[in-house]
Amino acid sequence: MMERLAFKMKLNKGQIDAYKKRHDELWPDLKKLLKDNGVSEYSIFFDEETSILFAFQKVLGSGGSQDLANNEIVKKWWNFMADIMEVNPDNSPISIPLKEVFYLP
Numbered sequence: 001m002m003e004r005l006a007f008k009m010k011l012n013k014g015q016i017d018a019y020k021k022r023h024d025e026l027w028p029d030l031k032k033l034l035k036d037n038g039v040s041e042y043s044i045f046f047d048e049e050t051s052i053l054f055a056f057q058k059v060l061g062s063g064g065s066q067d068l069a070n071n072e073i074v075k076k077w078w079n080f081m082a083d084i085m086e087v088n089p090d091n092s093p094i095s096i097p098l099k100e101v102f103y104l105p
Contacts, residue, residue, distance in 0.1 A: 002040075002058055006098040009053040015084035016046055019053075022081065030073050037068060053085075054098075 011019055023044070034042065038060035045054045068074045069092060082091040 002060055004100065004103070005057045005059060006100065007055050007095045008098060009055065009093045009095050010086040011046065011051045011053055012084050012086070013051055016048075018084050019046075019081075022084075027073070027077070030077055033068065033071060033073050055095075 039057055040060060041056075041058040043056045045056075046052075047054065069090075075091075078087065078091040078093065081087075081093065086094045088094055
């Protein structure tokens with residue numbers, strides 16, 4: 001069953017260019033890992049006023065990228081991104097799930 005997930009994260013001020021560049025050059029092994037784990041679509045939007053990143057994923061099953069925390073590729077990516085966004089002590093992005101309140105198929 002396809003599920004839609006949304007969450008928000010916060011980028012450090014002035015880091016949007018670095019964030020975009022790193023995602024434009026997404027590691028092939030990370031992209032494959034996401035696809036192999038059911039992530040069929042993944043979009044991230046940026047609110048310039050608040051530096052909030054809004055992420056949306058379509059996933060097959062009940063998990064998404066946030067469920068890959070024990071994977072070494074994911075941990076390496078988190079370490080790579082930790083200098084430009086708000087993170088937890090393990091360098092995972094502080095990610096807040098969002099509840100869907102409307103959907104127009």
